[in-house]
Amino acid sequence: QVQLLDSGVGLVQAGGSLRLSCAASGRTISNYAMGYFRQAPGKEREFVATISWNGGNTYYADSVKGRFTISRDNAKNTVYLQMNSLKPEDTAVYYCAAALWGNTSTRKYDYGSWGQGTQVTVSS
Numbered sequence: 853q854v855q856l857l858d859s860g861v862g863l864v865q866a867g868g869s870l871r872l873s874c875a876a877s878g879r880t881i882s883n884y885a886m887g888y889f890r891q892a893p894g895k896e897r898e899f900v901a902t903i904s905w906n907g908g909n910t911y912y913a914d915s916v917k918g919r920f921t922i923s924r925d926n927a928k929n930t931v932y933l934q935m936n937s938l939k940p941e942d943t944a945v946y947y948c949a950a951a952l953w954g955n956t957s958t959r960k961y962d963y964g965s966w967g968q969g970t971q972v973t974v975s976s
Contacts, residue, residue: 854878854950858967864938866976872933874948874967882926885951888933889960890944891969897947897960901933905954913958916942938974945969 860872874886887902901922903910910922921934931948947970949963957963 854881854965856948856950856965856967858946858948858970860933860946861970861972863973863975866938866940866974868938868974869934869936870938870972871935872946872948872970872972874931874933876929876931876950880926881924881929881931881950883954885954885956886922886924886931887949887951887957887963888922888931888946889949889963890942890946890972892944895944899958899960900946902951902956902958903931904956909956911956911958935972938972940974940976943972943974945971 854876855878857875862870888900889897891897901912903922919937924931948967950965952964
């Protein structure tokens, strides 16, 4: 099973930017879609973004579309989430996850491995 390490803990003001990284170890992620989810206090974990195994397809939650960009470097076994124009409502713990197959998915049940999560706080 792949191990995922989330990084990029940050406190940023509204309108600012932050990049999260997710480094995989244990096996290659090049054959699998990857995703980011987030969970705010008292709320369910929700889908943020997903990218297919080769980076050819991406999909975003409506709440982040146009502001966030997911990308991957399979040679480095790493996935990134670039977050721009951040809003206070983006405050949450962000988790990267490796899917069970190569196609994108918005469903958390389609992901078999999860990072430990990283806190993102956006102040107003």
